[in-house]
Amino acid sequence: MSRRALRRLRGEQRGQEGPGLGELGLDPGPERAREGGPPPAPEKGPRGPRRAGVSNRFELIPAEESEDEPAAGEEQPDTRLSEQDTAGGSQEGSKDSSKEGAVTQETGRDGQREGQEQPDQTLATSNKPRKKKKKRKTKKNSAGETVEDNDLEDIDSLLERIEDPRLAPQSQGGTTTDSRPLLYVEHRNLNPENELKRYFGARAVLGDQRPRQRQRQYVRSMWLTAPKNTWPRYSKTGITMQLLDTRRGVQHFTFEHHREYQQVQFKFLDAVESMDPNNIVLLLQMNPYHVDSLLQLSDVCRMQEDQEMARDLIERALYSLECAFHPVFSLTSGTCRLDYRRPENRAFFLALFKHLMFLEKRGCPRTALEFCKLILSLDPENDPLCVLLLIDFLSLRAREYTFLTRLFQEWESHRSLSQLPNFAFSVPLAYFFLSQQEERPELERSQARERAARLIQLALIMFPSVLMPLLDHCSVQPDARVASHPFFGLNAQISQSPALNQLTSLYVGRTHALWKDPAVMAWLEPHVHEVLRMVEAQDALVQEAEHKRKIRYQSAPRNVYRHIILSEMKEATAALPLEVTSQPVMGFDPLPPLDSIVSYTRPERTSHPSNESTLSLFFRSLLPNFNLQGDARHDGDDEAGAAQDLNQGVNRLMAAMRDMLANIQFQEPPRDDNPEGDGDWD
Numbered sequence: 001m002s003r004r005a006l007r008r009l010r011g012e013q014r015g016q017e018g019p020g021l022g023e024l025g026l027d028p029g030p031e032r033a034r035e036g037g038p039p040p041a042p043e044k045g046p047r048g049p050r051r052a053g054v055s056n057r058f059e060l061i062p063a064e065e066s067e068d069e070p071a072a073g074e075e076q077p078d079t080r081l082s083e084q085d086t087a088g089g090s091q092e093g094s095k096d097s098s099k100e101g102a103v104t105q106e107t108g109r110d111g112q113r114e115g116q117e118q119p120d121q122t123l124a125t126s127n128k129p130r131k132k133k134k135k136r137k138t139k140k141n142s143a144g145e146t147v148e149d150n151d152l153e154d155i156d157s158l159l160e161r162i163e164d165p166r167l168a169p170q171s172q173g174g175t176t177t178d179s180r181p182l183l184y185v186e187h188r189n190l191n192p193e194n195e196l197k198r199y200f201g202a203r204a205v206l207g208d209q210r211p212r213q214r215q216r217q218y219v220r221s222m223w224l225t226a227p228k229n230t231w232p233r234y235s236k237t238g239i240t241m242q243l244l245d246t247r248r249g250v251q252h253f254t255f256e257h258h259r260e261y262q263q264v265q266f267k268f269l270d271a272v273e274s275m276d277p278n279n280i281v282l283l284l285q286m287n288p289y290h291v292d293s294l295l296q297l298s299d300v301c302r303m304q305e306d307q308e309m310a311r312d313l314i315e316r317a318l319y320s321l322e323c324a325f326h327p328v329f330s331l332t333s334g335t336c337r338l339d340y341r342r343p344e345n346r347a348f349f350l351a352l353f354k355h356l357m358f359l360e361k362r363g364c365p366r367t368a369l370e371f372c373k374l375i376l377s378l379d380p381e382n383d384p385l386c387v388l389l390l391i392d393f394l395s396l397r398a399r400e401y402t403f404l405t406r407l408f409q410e411w412e413s414h415r416s417l418s419q420l421p422n423f424a425f426s427v428p429l430a431y432f433f434l435s436q437q438e439e440r441p442e443l444e445r446s447q448a449r450e451r452a453a454r455l456i457q458l459a460l461i462m463f464p465s466v467l468m469p470l471l472d473h474c475s476v477q478p479d480a481r482v483a484s485h486p487f488f489g490l491n492a493q494i495s496q497s498p499a500l501n502q503l504t505s506l507y508v509g510r511t512h513a514l515w516k517d518p519a520v521m522a523w524l525e526p527h528v529h530e531v532l533r534m535v536e537a538q539d540a541l542v543q544e545a546e547h548k549r550k551i552r553y554q555s556a557p558r559n560v561y562r563h564i565i566l567s568e569m570k571e572a573t574a575a576l577p578l579e580v581t582s583q584p585v586m587g588f589d590p591l592p593p594l595d596s597i598v599s600y601t602r603p604e605r606t607s608h609p610s611n612e613s614t615l616s617l618f619f620r621s622l623l624p625n626f627n628l629q630g631d632a633r634h635d636g637d638d639e640a641g642a643a644q645d646l647n648q649g650v651n652r653l654m655a656a657m658r659d660m661l662a663n664i665q666f667q668e669p670p671r672d673d674n675p676e677g678d679g680d681w682d
Helices: 003-010 030-035 078-093 099-116 120-124 149-163 192-200 202-206 259-273 277-286 291-303 307-322 343-362 365-378 388-397 401-415 421-435 442-462 464-473 480-484 490-494 498-515 518-536 540-551 558-567 614-622 639-663
Strands: 138-140 146-148 239-247 250-257 336-338
Touching: 192 202, 192 365, 250 259, 250 343, 259 277, 259 291, 277 291, 291 307, 291 343, 307 343, 336 343, 336 365, 343 365, 343 388, 343 558, 365 388, 388 401, 388 421, 388 498, 388 558, 401 421, 421 442, 421 498, 421 518, 442 464, 442 518, 442 540, 464 490, 464 498, 480 518, 498 518, 498 558, 518 540
Parallel strands: 250 336
Antiparallel strands: 138 146, 239 250
């Protein structure tokens, strides 16, 4: 039994003296007389002299000598001698103890002999309190090796230091190096409540949301969303996830739709073509966890300014998809892949993207950044939603400057991130914010300041059309030299290609609020003048950047258009080409890939004849499922069959009319409780 357990049994605090023989009501016996020690003085407790009897049977358990044993040469009170005698006698009488107990008894006997050899005058003058020196207690693990308590405490402290991000090792460049993968996702950062608790406290976030024990219902624990009591009861929807193959340590998965889910998907497509959101609502009443219906209805609610309902529908879609995860599928490893070319996988990408957009608007940029990393880890090579145009903004909003600089350093060589305007401007801004952190060493701050200066000058040379719109959004008036110079003037915006205009408009419209800081503008101003000096000197970097702008950015890839549509940035949406804006864009599948991998196809619908009468078209506008001709055969020679089909059509028409009239309810006029009236009318 450990010392802590013994102290708890005796009701003592740490550092208190153990009970003596006089306190336990036991006579030290003739051995005390032979030793020549003085009789023990009655010991007083905090509330007066203690009772001679034993009120707690656990007080009879002897304390381990290693807890209260003094070192050799220290002063030892007489009460400790009596306790040691008793402990020693009890140790000699226990012959069936374990090996660990035997080692402890030997230690106790050595302490007794050392205490007995001390002179009597030391015992007479040792009644004053002293500070005890405790020996290290040894334990044995399963392998038989002894482990000391201090070693265990050292291990705990090392684990805490490893988990502390502030104590991460530093690289030679002055940035923090992390041994974990770049796109490693932490489960705790996927919960927005954890971020809100850090900002406002748990009481302000939770409030009275904690349910009572009787009202608590069993819900499945999830990482992406927290199930709500207002949601319908979940049942299997017909979506599963399968492991396709594993290549080079990377696992490729895909979602699959069973036959019953495919039938619901076909009904959903019919509801979308009807252009009536009520049909989608009816479909969700029958299938409350149909993912595409939830995504499409979320867009409808968002257009109607019902943000809460739109967010709730997205969370329900994520819950439905997470319930279908494969047991091996991991959100945090960064080694699980989903192919966006498969239509079954697109709903997961879109639900994650729309969820992180709601989180960013809600004021949870750190959680949104974690979801952005998750989307990028699902397909980092192709990046179907082009979240690289967004991840820098979320990193700056969440103040994760080290992650942004690490992403730029590791991916610049094979992804050329500096050719994107958002990385070209956001990375030097991140280095500037790092140089302003006073808790960092001065050498690291100076290195970050130098990198920020060099990168912002390269960004201004490569993308001069960003400066004037950025200053305009920040309500900053440039000086006369900058405003009149053609390098940053209107000519720079007109001469750039439409694809580059989309990227720059997207970046300025999204991140201009981060540049409004007066300290940032004061840092930017001298670098703008330095770039103008290089332009006037006809530096080689300026001419090289102009040549790159003419060759590159001829047309934007399809994933960039998809990202602009999902982001709904007015500045970037206005710059979309006509071939994108002219085609219909569905919220559940915007701009599907041209090389899609289709696993099942929708059956062809029977086309309605074009020679329908006006009455038939009128009833079809009221009842979309009404068909006057039904399954009429196209064989014009069979008159009997045509007459029979006509009779069936008329019968269906009468039944439809009967149902429509039965559903019409007339509101009764309000009854007057006082029919006679209060008085006569003039």
